[in-house]
Amino acid sequence: MVPDNSPIIRARDVMHKGILAIDGMATAKEAAAQMRSEKTRCLLVKKRHIDDAWGIVVVQDLIKGVIIAGRSAAEVNVYEIMTKPVITVPADMDIRYVARLLYRAGIRRAPVEDGGDIVGMISLSSLILENEFF
Numbered sequence: 239m240v241p242d243n244s245p246i247i248r249a250r251d252v253m254h255k256g257i258l259a260i261d262g263m264a265t266a267k268e269a270a271a272q273m274r275s276e277k278t279r280c281l282l283v284k285k286r287h288i289d290d291a292w293g294i295v296v297v298q299d300l301i302k303g304v305i306i307a308g309r310s311a312a313e314v315n316v317y318e319i320m321t322k323p324v325i326t327v328p329a330d331m332d333i334r335y336v337a338r339l340l341y342r343a344g345i346r347r348a349p350v351e352d353g354g355d356i357v358g359m360i361s362l363s364s365l366i367l368e369n370e371f372f
Contacts, residue, residue, distance in 0.1 A: 248333065249336050252364060256358075257349075258281050264315070265314060266303065266312075266314040270311060273297065282349055293322035294322075294324040295316050296321075296347075324349060329351065340361075347360065
């Protein structure tokens, strides 16, 4: 096997830098409207205080928590359907390990964290569709 001397690509190199966030008290209807207008499939759920954990709400949460549950999107709060705490990825993590972590955890995307702050979002599909690793 020939050693690969290519530079290490890190999460910060391929993440989406625009952070789209929502408050946990917002309604599922507001979350869906924001997802539509921003053309995204997920929103970071803001911390309520310094010791709180980040959350995430994805399209599948809206489907399961609103449509399948037969509830009104205007009456369901994001905090009721979100995932919290969310798995975050260190900004300096090698993307090989990012891909392995997301795949094994059974998730498609994760916030990228640097020094306690969320600095971006990374997804399995973006590793393939938006970068030329192959």
